[in-house]
Amino acid sequence: MKVLAAMSGGVDSAVAAARAHEAGHDVTGIHLALSRNPASYRSGARGCCTIEDSNDARRAADVIGIPFYVWDLSERFHADVVEDFMDEYAAGRTPNPCLRCNEKIKFAAVLDRALALGFDAVATGHYAQLRTGADGLIEMHRAVDDGKDQSYVLGVLDQQQLAHSYFPLGDTPKAQVREEAARRGLLVADKPDSHDICFVADGDNAGWLREKLGDRAPNTSGDIVDDATGEVLGRHEGSWAYTIGQRKGLRIGRPAPDGRPRFVLDIEPVSGTVRVGPREGLAVDGLSGIRPRWCGTVPTRLSGDGVTVQLRAHGDEHRASVTVSPDGTGVEVELHDPAYGIAPGQAVVIYEHTRVVGSATISSTRRATT
């Protein structure tokens, strides 16, 4: 088939493209330019948007022996991912821009364009496995490498998207992928993995938001309040700089009377109040999700042994029961054991054993009664 390989300039997507080529597919490499002004995004070798990354991707395509182009997705990326990121933080939520990018850019804008141009599939270096199920539908499963599994950030893909996706690395541990890159002569073999958010240059989320939010910031100061007593413990310079479960950087002058660390428990963007308290205040035993996306058949209720949810990238699996609202617009998730530090805006991805069933955006959480 004709495969469009999205090449970030990193080792994973380079090996994915090489494997697709070696499997006999007609592969074309593309690098997605996501910033109009590459220098303003991450510098160095860790991101996916720098000129250096584009050159690394080009060199990998040369070595593999496939054509290579740069596609300018900067406007779409800004509108669909960066703006959304700012809006979500301004609203007191904690978005996951990587999911958003997969949903709106890589497996939407890019996939649509690829199909229209005559390609059959988009290949990426994501660690996830695709299989055809007994019902003929494409199933997505966790990667064999637990530490690298990226099915969470792909949990937004529907059947149509999965049918045109290709993840050549899902069956391989990361260490082997690096060895393979070296064996194939790909110079990115020892390039560090990317982390954090590609458009936040130095990983300083709060600093980036402070600079970019401008008038959109819901507040520029507010109280840091003890959740239990209501006592004002300090002031902050914008509630959007905080995320639920955050412990560092609270800048509370005095320690808690019991000497235990305090965490952000709640953010009220309108009043600007940030509520803090002990870790047990973070315990959540249920949550509601909106905008559900299903990989295959839409379920009504999921429960039992293999049903789990994952609530953040690289987070733990939690045993759970999931009920889909009758009109299909939301999900209710009961957690069998409490989860900690769950922020609205993050995705809940629902699994049955290793298979991704679907996902939703967390809209509210229910504190566990202690």
Add this chain to the structure above:
Amino acid sequence: MPETVYLDHAATTPMVPAAIEAMNRHLVEVGNPSSLHASGRRARRVVEESRETIARVVGCRPGEVVFTSGGTEADNLAVKGVFWSRRDADPRRVRVLASAVEHHAVLDPLHWLATHEGAEVELLPVDSDGVVDLEALRASVERDPDSVALVSMMWANNEVGTLQPVSQVAEICAPHAIPVHTDAVQALGAVPVDFAASGVDALTLTGHKVGGPYGVGALIVRRELSVTALLHGGGQERDIRSGTIDTPAIAGLAAAVELAVKGQPEHASRVSALRDRLVAGVREAVPDAVLTGHPDGRLPGNAHFSFPGCEGDSLLMLLDARGIECSTGSACSAGVPQASHVLLAMGRSDAAARSSLRFSLGHTSTEADVDALVAAIAPCVERARAARL
């Protein structure tokens, strides 16, 4: 892979055999042209004969040929070097005028001068064909001629092929003794170029656009014009340009320039016939394709189109997959396509600018090349339209 149909001669054109032969001959000889011994003198002779050849065919004196590493260096040397020299002679001279459609090798030095040297850069408007507004130039010059350091006006546009009235620009500037530079890298060998007759004071040419080697070019500078050096060192080229003189490349450059200029009339008539065939064929295949640039006053090998409803880079990729090579004509940084400043200056919308492709013909182009494009363009346009983001 299908056989390559190369329609990107404005980016670079194959070396002609005479240039390869001249270059090869001197690659195997030792001798720094600045050395005083026999080998050095032999190399120096090659360089000076090359200089004389170029001078003879472009209409300047040999001493006015300053060899550089190519067009970008020659443009930088002209723009920065003349600005510095003129301003140093009279601190009032801080204005630099240029057309809005100059190549980045001129625009970026101008921007740099504005940012770092206090230059006041005025970019002159062009009409919808890309021709500079001479009255705007005249008005700007005459508003305060003593403050103009130089005017830079390309001979022919690299994207849309439109020719500029360079001699008239020189006429406007001459009464005020304002030096005029022209970037003629696309024009040389394609249209008649005579340095002395044009009235300009400095002219950029480069090897790889005329069938010569990469990495070598020249700035033709009128003897009387003082130019501050960019590169300091041995002072090899009139003290304006330092660096060991590249004898083989210069020999190749001279061979190519001589052939290009002498063969210009036949080349232009052959290539413009092919270009007309291409334009007619593309228009028939894609009736709403819009030819950009001046209908007549343009480079013989240039055909530049907007294909409404297409992304130029989708179209380029689809053609490339069929072995047909062309250009979106736009500047690239990290391969990121930016809407062309040339098309925007010509009043095209951002969308129209992004829907453009440049096909450029050259000395190896054939009717078969043109026909291959004409056969492929309609299905590619149709597909690219469907793929619009």
